[in-house]
Amino acid sequence: MKTITIVSGKGGTGKTSIVSSFASLASPTALADCDVDAADLHLVLHPQIKKSNPFSGAKVAEIDMDKCLSCDLCRNLCRFDAIDIVNMSYKVDHIACEGCGVCVWFCPEQAIEMVDEPSGEWYISETSYGPMVHAKLGIAAENSGRLVTIVRNFARGIAETRDMEYMFVDGSPGIGCPVIASITGVDFALIVTEPTLSGQHDMERISELTAHFNIPTRVCINKWDINVEITKKIEEWGERTGNKIIGKVRFDNIVTESMVQGLPVVEYSKNGVSEDIELLWSNLQEELK
């Protein structure tokens, strides 16, 4: 099985329209939506959730009032002002608690313990294109890198069990911990970029990251015709650095329309854009051989 992560330096480069089209073109295939902070692949692929699982990214303190003798030590020691007295009881504000564990260590009555704080859910689902693992992270919840690893590993497990030929990972944007988790151990990375100065900059940064992890990387220029000059520069950069450009997808409002209609663009319309994506997929298959 080949695992391909589709990444971009930032959100909004058209990554989801490419991944959903690949799902349609390579069906049946396995899918992992590792963009857990802003998941949107489900809006196009309409997964039927088969199993929901809780995710806890952090631990917080909790006080057992049956043991507490109200000595006030924990409240004085907490540097984050996370402990307060509410209705004569000591309570921890789970949003303010940073999980440092100081209160647990110093409580003379062992009345405090660290507990898992629910911060999201992840799902094992079925789509009409194959199995999909995806997640929903709570607002400002932490440890999305760990959640990405769970999503990626489960999708891989399902894909291997079902003997699938490909697995597509919709990677997290940026170059931080979540994107590292979404490219770890994959066979191939496809960077989706757009011809803008920030797009070019983000693409170069993420290519350094994939090079660092020795992941063969290719590039697709989405909306290439909105700035032909920068597209040319990206092509020159690709030749210079060995990051081959294997596809260029033209700009067309039909892509947004297809997303609004909740369909992969290659299914929504048969026109220039869908032909560009089909050619990209065929070039990618050649590269994977």
Ligand code: SF4
């Ligand atoms: S340190 Fe322990 S005993 Fe003292 S107030 Fe806090 S929880 Fe209660």
Ligand code: SF4
């Ligand atoms: S774990 Fe740290 S931050 Fe949380 S309540 Fe205890 S002392 Fe405060």
